[in-house]
Structures are given as C-alpha cells and as structure tokens.
Amino acid sequence: MSASTLAPLAESTATRVARNLLRSRELAIVIVLALIVLVATTRRSSFLLSADGWRDTLLAPSILLLLAVGQMVVVVTRNVDLSVGSTLGIAAYVTGKIFVANPDTPVIVVFLAGLGVGAVVGALNGLLVTVFRVPALVITLGTMYVLRGALTHEVGSERMNAQDFPAHFEKLGTQQVLTIPVLTIIALVVVAAVGYYLHTARGGRELYAIGSDPDAADLYGLPSARRVFGAFVLCGALAGLAGVFSAARYATAFSGTGSGIELQAVAAVVIGGVAIFGGSGTVWGAAIGAFLLVTINRALPILGISEFWQGAVVGALIIGSIVLDRVLSIRRTHKLIEARDHA
Amino acid sequence: MKIHTKRFAAGAALAMVASLGLAACGSDDNGGGGSDSDATTVTFLPKNLGNPYFETSDAGGEKAVKEFGGTYDEVGPDTAGPDAQVTYIDTAAAQGVNALIVSANDPTALCDSLNAAREAGTKVVTFDSDTDPECRDLFINQATAEGIAKVQVEMIAEQIGDEGEVAILSAAANATNQNAWIDMMKAELEASHPNIELVDTVYGDDDDQTSFDKTAALLADHPNLKGIISPTTVGISAAARYLSTSSAKGKVALTGLGTPNQMRDYIEDGTVTEFALWNPEDLGFLSAYAGKALADGDITGKEGDTFTAGDLGEFTVGENGTVLLGDPYRFNKDNIGDFDF
Numbered sequence: 236m237s238a239s240t241l242a243p244l245a246e247s248t249a250t251r252v253a254r255n256l257l258r259s260r261e262l263a264i265v266i267v268l269a270l271i272v273l274v275a276t277t278r279r280s281s282f283l284l285s286a287d288g289w290r291d292t293l294l295a296p297s298i299l300l301l302l303a304v305g306q307m308v309v310v311v312t313r314n315v316d317l318s319v320g321s322t323l324g325i326a327a328y329v330t331g332k333i334f335v336a337n338p339d340t341p342v343i344v345v346f347l348a349g350l351g352v353g354a355v356v357g358a359l360n361g362l363l364v365t366v367f368r369v370p371a372l373v374i375t376l377g378t379m380y381v382l383r384g385a386l387t388h389e390v391g392s393e394r395m396n397a398q399d400f401p402a403h404f405e406k407l408g409t410q411q412v413l414t415i416p417v418l419t420i421i422a423l424v425v426v427a428a429v430g431y432y433l434h435t436a437r438g439g440r441e442l443y444a445i446g447s448d449p450d451a452a453d454l455y456g457l458p459s460a461r462r463v464f465g466a467f468v469l470c471g472a473l474a475g476l477a478g479v480f481s482a483a484r485y486a487t488a489f490s491g492t493g494s495g496i497e498l499q500a501v502a503a504v505v506i507g508g509v510a511i512f513g514g515s516g517t518v519w520g521a522a523i524g525a526f527l528l529v530t531i532n533r534a535l536p537i538l539g540i541s542e543f544w545q546g547a548v549v550g551a552l553i554i555g556s557i558v559l560d561r562v563l564s565i566r567r568t569h570k571l572i573e574a575r576d577h578a
Numbered sequence: 579m580k581i582h583t584k585r586f587a588a589g590a591a592l593a594m595v596a597s598l599g600l601a602a603c604g605s606d607d608n609g610g611g612g613s614d615s616d617a618t619t620v621t622f623l624p625k626n627l628g629n630p631y632f633e634t635s636d637a638g639g640e641k642a643v644k645e646f647g648g649t650y651d652e653v654g655p656d657t658a659g660p661d662a663q664v665t666y667i668d669t670a671a672a673q674g675v676n677a678l679i680v681s682a683n684d685p686t687a688l689c690d691s692l693n694a695a696r697e698a699g700t701k702v703v704t705f706d707s708d709t710d711p712e713c714r715d716l717f718i719n720q721a722t723a724e725g726i727a728k729v730q731v732e733m734i735a736e737q738i739g740d741e742g743e744v745a746i747l748s749a750a751a752n753a754t755n756q757n758a759w760i761d762m763m764k765a766e767l768e769a770s771h772p773n774i775e776l777v778d779t780v781y782g783d784d785d786d787q788t789s790f791d792k793t794a795a796l797l798a799d800h801p802n803l804k805g806i807i808s809p810t811t812v813g814i815s816a817a818a819r820y821l822s823t824s825s826a827k828g829k830v831a832l833t834g835l836g837t838p839n840q841m842r843d844y845i846e847d848g849t850v851t852e853f854a855l856w857n858p859e860d861l862g863f864l865s866a867y868a869g870k871a872l873a874d875g876d877i878t879g880k881e882g883d884t885f886t887a888g889d890l891g892e893f894t895v896g897e898n899g900t901v902l903l904g905d906p907y908r909f910n911k912d913n914i915g916d917f918d919f
Contacts, residue, residue, distance in 0.1 A: 279798045279799065281798045281801075282798060285825070286825060287794070287797075287824045287825055287826075288794075288798065291794055295787075295790070295791070298787075388657055391626060391628070391629060391657055391658065392626075392629055392631070392658070393628075393629070393630070394837075394839070394840065396815070396839045396840045396842070396843075397815070397818075397819065397840070397842070397843035397844065398839060398842045398843050408823070409823040481786070484786075485786040485787075485790070485816060485819055486819050486843075487786065487815055487816070487819070487840070489812075491784075492786070495785070496787075532788075532791055533791050533794065533795065536780065536791070536792065536795035536799065537795055537798055537799060542751070542780065542781055542792075543751065
C-alpha cells in the first residue's frame with residue numbers, strides 16, 4: 236500500500252516539475268488573464284497604460300477579491316454562502332449610516348463595523364448550517380432573501396449618496412500608494428493571510444479534510460462543526476468588509492447594493508479551480524478567478540463584443556474551467572492507477 | 579435605539595388610525611360628501627412616509643393648501659406595499675375629506691377603496707404613480723416621455739456646444755421606458771442637432787459596478803467623446819462618481835435624470851453642469867390645486883377642463899383625465915441648494 240503511494244515520487248525531477256506545472260490550475264487562468272489584458276491593451280492602450288486604466292485594472296477587482304476569498308474558504312468545506320451579496324449591501328448601508336450620524340468617524344471604525352456586521356451574519360449562517368445540519372445552499376439562499384428583505388424594509392427608497400460620505404472616505408476609494416490602489420492592497424493582504432493559513436495552519440488543512448470527506452473527518456475526530464462555523468464567520472466578515480469597500484468606491488448605497496454579486500463570487504471561485512464539492516483548490520486560484528472575471532467584464536466592451544454576449548462569455552469560461560478540472564483529474568487518476576499497477 | 583422609536587411611532591400611528599376609523603364609524607351622520615366648514619380639506623397619501631421625494635412633494639401640496647386657505651393633512655404607511663394604503667383611504671373617506679391626493683403603490687389594489695371614497699363624495703387625485711383611470715378623478719403626470727427625451731438632448735447640446743460625439747448609458751437593455759426615451763432622443767438628435775453624433779448606447783443594468791465599467795469603456799473606446807447622457811438615476815450617479823475620479827473630469831460632459839441629493843457633490847465639484855428631473859414640489863402643489871378645483875366643482879375631470887394652480891398658471895385636462903405638470907425641471911449649481919430629496 237505505502238509503496239504504491241510513494242512510487243510517483245520516485246520519478247525524475249523533470250517529469251515531476253512538468254506534472255506539477257500541469258497540475259497547477261492557477262497557471263491556466265493566469266495565462267488567460269494575461270492574454271485578455273494583452274489583447275485589450277493592444278486594441279486600446281489606455282486599457283492598461285493610462286493612469287485611469289492602470290488604476291481601474293487593479294482597483295476594480297478589489298471588492299470581488301474579498302468575496303471570492305471568503306467564498307473559497309466556505310466552498311472548500313463542501314458548503315456555499317449565497318448570502319454574501321445581502322451582507323455586502325447591509326454593511327454598505329451601515330457604513331453610510333455611521334457617517335451620516337458622525338461625518339468625522341475614523342475610517343478604521345467603519346472598517347471594523349463592516350467586519351463586525353458581516354461576522355454576525357456569518358455566525359448566523361454558520362450556526363444554522365452546523366446545528367441543524369441543513370445544506371448550506373438552502374440555508375444561505377434563505378438568509379440571502381431574509382436579509383435583503385430586511386434591508387429593503389429598513390431602507391425603502393432611501394439612498395446613501397455622495398453627499399452623505401465624508402471626503403476623506405470617498406478619497407479612499409481611489410487613493411493609491413506607489414500607483415497601487417489602497418483598497419487593492421488591503422484585499423491582497425487578506426488574500427495572502429488567508430492563503431497562508433489555509434496552506435500551512437492545522438485549522439486550514441482541516442478545512443480541506445472536512446470538505447474532502449465530511450464523514451471521515453467526523454470519524455477521525457476533527458472539530459468539523461467548529462471549523463465550518465469559523466469558515467462562515469470569516470466569509471461573512473469579508474463580505475462585510477467588501478460592503479465598506481463598495482461604499483468607498485461607489486460613494487452610494489441603497490437597498491439593491493450588492494444584489495447578484497454572490498453568484499459572481501461563486502463563479503470566481505469555480506473559475507479559480509476550487510472544487511465546488513470541496514476538498515481542493517487554493518485561495519490564490521480564487522483570487523485570480525476574481526481578477527479574471529472582473530477584467531473580462533471590463534475588457535469585452537473594449538474588444539467590441541456586444542454586451543449581450545458578455546454573459547455568454549463568462550458562462551463559457553465557467554464551463555470551460557469545470558471541463559479542464561475534470562480532464563486534469565481524470566488524467567491524474569489514470570497516472571495514479573498506472574503507478575499502482577507498475578508497483 | 580432609533581429602530582425602536584421608529585417601530586413605536588409606527589405602532590402609535592396605527593393605533594391612532596384605528597381609533598380615528600372607529601370614531602368615524604361611530605358618528606356616520608358626519609360622513610358622506612362635503613364638509614361642515616368652508617375650508618377645503620385636502621389629505622395627501624404618499625407611497626410611504628419618511629421618503630424625501632414625497633416629503634418634498636407633500637410640502638408643495640401644503641404650500642398650495644395654505645395658499646387657498648384649506649386644511650392640509652398628510653397620512654401614509656411606513657413602508658410602501660401594494661395594499662398598505664387601503665386603511666388610510668378608508669379613513670379619509672370616513673372623515674369626509676374633500677380631496678384625497680394619492681401616489682398609488684399599486685394600479686389596481688387600491689381601486690375598491692378609492693371608488694368607495696369617491697362614492698362618499700371625496701375627490702381622488704393621483705400623482706407620481708397612477709391607478710387605473712376608472713379609480714380616480716384626475717392623474718397629475720410629472721412628465722411625458724417626449725418631454726424627458728427632449729430636455730436631455732437640449733442639455734447635452736448646450737453643454738457640448740451642439741456638436742461632437744455623445745453616448746448613452748442606460749439601465750437594463752430591456753427596460754421599456756428607457757428604450758422609449760432613447761428612441762425619442764435619437765429622433766430628436768437627428769431632427770434638430772445634425773452635428774451631434776450618437777456613437778454608442780451601453781447598458782449599466784442599474785448596477786454600480788456595471789455602470790462604472792461601461793462608463794470607463796465608453797471613455798476608452800471613444801477618445802473624442804464629448805458627452806454622456808444617462809437617463810437613469812443609478813447610471814448617472816455611478817458615471818458621475820467615475821468621471822469625478824478620472825482624467826476625463828471636466829472634459830466629458832454628463833447629464834441625464836438624477837435627484838439633487840445624489841448629484842449635489844458632483845454639481846459642486848464641477849463634474850456635472852446640469853441634469854433634469856421633475857420638481858416634486860411643483861407636482862404636489864399642482865395636485866393640491868387640482869383637488870380643490872374638483873372639490874369646488876370647477877372641473878369634473880373630463881378632457882378640456884381648465885383650472886388655475888396659483889403661480890404655476892393654467893392647466894388643461896388631457897386624455898384619460900390626465901394633467902401634465904410640464905417640462906422636466908433642470909437642476910444646476912444655482913438651484914440645487916433649494917432641494918432636498
């Protein structure tokens with residue numbers, strides 16, 4: 236038994252590197268992303284090379300980045316969180332309310348408030364999913380509607396407008412350090428921190444184990460409920476932070492803020508090579524998926540593709556990445572069987 | 579804490595309405611058409627209370643009612659819902675108010691109540707949002723599609739010097755009213771502004787991110803673009819936010835339909851020169867006068883009837899008992915400070 240699993244490691248370095256590269260799902264999306272940026276920039280150099288274009292290319296994905304990272308952590312445990320769009324909307328509105336009450340509120344306070352509001356929603360989702368053992372798809376579909384309804388009830392037709400946000404907060408939406416937007420820097424720090432945790436920490440590896448085989452994880456004595464709960468709290472908190480980002484970037488919040496973005500978050504995760512049934516994938520992949528999705532939406536109008544086809548292109552991308560995953564996984568299985576038979 | 583007070587207030591209002599209704603039932607000899615005093619009683623029933631748009635329109639109504647020496651009242655539900663207004667209509671009818679001015683949450687759900695009120699002698703005027711024509715005496719229409727299309731073309735023509743490339747940032751591609759306006763704007767551009775070229779129409783889906791992306795793409799795709807028309811409130815504020823932070827600020831004109839609160843910062847920082855919408859204050863003002871004209875028996879609501887609405891002048895009832903407020907109102911640096919909605 237142990238000999239067969241060890242056998243592939245005995246291969247030459249060259250084949251191993253080649254296979255690792257082939258296995259690296261992230262590489263495929265990076266190439267697609269680079270191609271899109273290249274083609275769009277060739278067509279309109281301002282897409283990347285103008286000051287606005289450079290800023291937008293980096294800034295536009297920042298909100299979806301946060302959502303995709305949170306979603307990835309939940310998906311890897313074989314769950315899903317569809318309520319992130321509603322959470323984002325609530326956090327954006329709360330941000331506006333805080334500034335209306337006191338325009339001099341330090342930015343750090345609204346960031347913490349956003350994280351807090353999101354974490355509460357995440358804890359609610361996590362409790363419902365782990366205590367009642369109902370599929371997360373159903374639970375979060377429910378909380379998505381409940382929260383959106385509550386928000387609409389509270390907000391009505393009112394809007395938070397540019398005049399409601401203080402100038403220093405609005406400035407944050409486009410502020411750059413060494414030409415890199417601040418919001419993007421924060422999002423990348425989150426990506427790095429969560430990615431490092433999932434890759435190295437015991438708790439992070441357990442999330443993969445739970446998603447890979449929940450029953451086995453339980454039998455093995457992993458604290459499944461606690462870990463899944465934690466994943467939902469993190470996802471909710473990041474969605475709340477994304478709400479603050481949204482308020483800073485768009486300088487507006489209304490009852491419909493963030494509706495529909497939950498599906499983009501799931502799409503980014505899937506495009507990024509995270510298995511929808513859990514157990515595999517990386518935070519980097521989800522982050523690149525978010526970058527790709529946002530960049531494609533920005534690039535397609537410039538490439539002259541009719542807007543009515545843009546949804547179709549994104550859909551094809553999702554299906555394409557699933558097929559790619561499937562092909563890679565079949566190939567891997569074959570290789571493993573081959574290795575076993577040779578052993 | 580704030581939520582609690584609000585809930586409490588809502589509960590209290592409900593209780594009050596209920597007791598008012600009961601009181602009215604108790605003394606039904608007071609009900610029925612006409613009022614005891616000479617003062618015309620006018621009750622405003624907006625879609626919901628606490629909505630800045632309706633606060634502005636109802637303030638216009640109050641101004642008119644004071645002007646003609648009537649008695650003004652405002653009632654309404656906390657949140658807009660199809661049948662949330664029924665109890666308020668029933669109460670107003672029981673109180674025998676002379677004119678009820680309603681912005682209908684639903685074109686049909688209110689019909690039974692409104693018709694019962696009319697049978698009891700209350701004149702019903704709808705404004706902002708109409709019901710089916712058989713359920714009211716008059717509808718005060720804020721603007722026509724032609725007027726909306728025309729004012730936007732005029733504004734962009736003024737702002738870009740009547741020549742150059744313009745584009746339209748719309749809402750969803752299948753939004754009926756948007757498409758009707760766009761078609762009329764195209765016709766108007768062709769007919770009266772031959773030097774303006776409409777180079778693109780894009781759809782922001784009334785979503786901030788999408789409207790942002792589409793605005794950026796318009797700017798990148800059309801280096802000679804002189805102006806953008808956005809006939810949707812979400813679109814124009816997203817486009818304004820994008821322009822205000824981009825190098826195109828001040829070079830590319832932006833106009834369309836928006837509300838003063840949404841656009842105030844962008845008017846002040848010079849991103850936007852002028853945009854349009856109707857003036858809700860005038861709308862409420864006209865509605866109150868229409869209610870009075872009906873209650874006094876000056877008009878019956880049939881086509882061709884004319885009445886005067888204070889400073890706004892004389893109005894004529896059109897097809898289907900509809901009165902048009904007039905051309906959309908233009909908001910710019912000089913007047914935006916007067917509005918809060």
